[in-house]
Amino acid sequence: MSTVVRLETRGSVAVVCVDKPPVNALGRAVRDGLQQAFEQVRDDDGIRSAVLHCAGRTFVAGADIAEFDSGAFDGQLFHQTLDMIEGLDKPVVAAIHGTALGGGLELALACHSRVAVPDAKVGLPEVTLGLLPGAAGTQRLPRIAGASLGLDMIITGKPISAKRAQEAGIIDQVIKTDLLEGAIAVAENLAAQDAPVRRISEMQVDPATVPASLFDDARATLQRRPTGNPAPERIIQCVEAAVKLPFAEGVPVEARLFRECLNSRESAALRHRFFAEREAAKVPGLPKDVQLRDIRRVGVVGAGTMGGGIAMNFANAGLPVTLVEASQEALDRGLAIVRDNYDTTAAKGRLTESQVEERMALLQGSLDDADLGDCDLVIEAVFENMDIKRQVLARLGKACKPGAIIASNTSTLDVDALAQASGRPADVLGMHFFSPANVMRLLEVVRGAETAPEVLATVMRLARGIGKVPVVSGVCYGFIGNRMLEPYLRETEFLLMEGATPAQVDGAIQSLGLAMGPCRMIDLAGVDVAAKVVQENRKAGGLPDDPAYRAVVQKLMAMGRHGQKTKAGYYRYENRKPVDDPEVMQLCADLAKEHGISRRDDISDQEIIERCLYPLINEGARILEEGISYRPGDIDTVWINGYGFPDWLGGPMFWADTVGVQNVADRLAHYAEHRGDAHAYWDRSALLERMVSQGLRFADWPFSDR
């Protein structure tokens, strides 16, 4: 008898319950349990109908994703179980609460009827893992919901509400009272009718309901927005098969294309991303019973673009926010920008007017630190300057009540120094939001030397609660992301001085799949902002003794070329379109001459990729070696969610395994030899050296003696 799938009888109804926390995933034990339970339903003459439901917080959330890597997944057998369930003459009702996702929805679609609670959701999110539904979901969903909705749900992976699913025929009934009792009543009713059960596999998609250009349009959209994800193009083929072929012929098409996706490197990368994001929220060494602090009101100091965006995160989650500024004018301007952001969202139909008002009402402006006295968490988001931030932290140390958490939104500065300035370092940590703070999912949580465990744990929990992906970083210049950005930008600038154009550098990086090359990225973020970061770093003694280091950004800033906002930076902007500018090329040539850098005309895309990204990986290895980051997956999570690194490459450390750690190390040595290494730019980190000598991959982390 299965320990994770129970069968009880209620009169003539078999109640089959899947009970496999946390999300009832379809691992081996659940699949076997389902097979056994429904064999009993089939063979027991006293059973006239069945209900399938789940214990815990959700209906089945899909296949057990970990099995795809371990090789324990057996799709063939699961198909047979679904066919057996659907083939029964006794009606089977799926009772859905929480989310029926992926294989979970496919299981429900093999049942003869589906009922759900009002807040349930159903979806086929396999595409987010570089997969397509592999248990006949691509064949059954279009048959019941129509080809247009079926294709849309599978290709976007976005779940839909129970209400919408009922309108589409996916769910037969929404049950507002007790779900199990309601489902049992439906099952008894169906059995009493003594009519043949309804099998989705026996239905056909009515060709008249399929828009003539449905599949061409879908392919055209893919072409306009190319992605390395192998699934979308194959999903179109599967849904096309569902429309054109009988079920028995469509299923093998799906099975073949599913296997292609499953075996792809890109799907492995996306699966890595799934687990890495969840793992990142776990902090090693924190006591399990750590008492979290209550966060009921949040304070934000500084109502600039960053502060306003940060405040919106909390208002969106229903938490009241006190927003403090130095002058009424700055406060009014900040609140006006926040309202503007909300109005724009409302104009797109994603918020109602009353929701906008509710959120604005949660924001209380103030010019007085004393108003922060009832806040449980206060985040400073003032200008990125050590002296200014120190003063603010000192003020907050006094203004905040005992037990309140104080956070700095610094992107590069020493959080330990800021913590000392507050006079209460145990209450202090860094919360590095990414711009635009109300949109970007990444949050680097910077753990200071004296940050109290419960302070860290509270902020990690809160971050998940407001929809962020939190990653812990230790204290160092730039934390994880911006520290790794530094060698990337360094090489970008050397390449420009050697003769590459911004379009060439960006083109090479974007050809790999990154959302934006380095020149476009800085033009967007602000050349002035980037140049000031370099200046601050120089002041703090963090830069090499190399006058050519990041010389281009300094020069551009001095010329007033501050990026997109001044219509000129690394590029000139014509109607917001970046074009290479001869003035920049000349400037780079002049700098090369000034610093004795040889000009070349043979810089290849491969060289650009290696020179920009391999030192970045090397820096990532250093970050691991120093304990700044706990795991390679944390670094990948930072780069995917904060810097536009393609998720289907898995992040820089996963990608390093793909191109080979040995190869990365060899090419670093190659550039050290060919470019010279006076400033140790190409020195390989000790960790990388060790990995090479022991044949280790980042995927092998943690290494045995750690």
Ligand code: 3H9
């Ligand atoms: C598929 O079904 C293919 C089929 O077509 C093939 C034929 C069968 N597997 O996200 P949370 C773990 S592909 C294994 O923090 P939430 C997760 O790692 C699958 N583990 O909670 C975490 O573990 P831990 C299609 C899974 O409440 C814990 O559960 N399905 C799976 O914020 C809690 O997760 C999907 O893509 C899984 N399928 O969100 C759905 N799901 O505690 C993927 C979760 O050790 N899952 N875990 O860190 C989700 O979207 C969310 O987890 C869900 C809950 C919405 C369910």
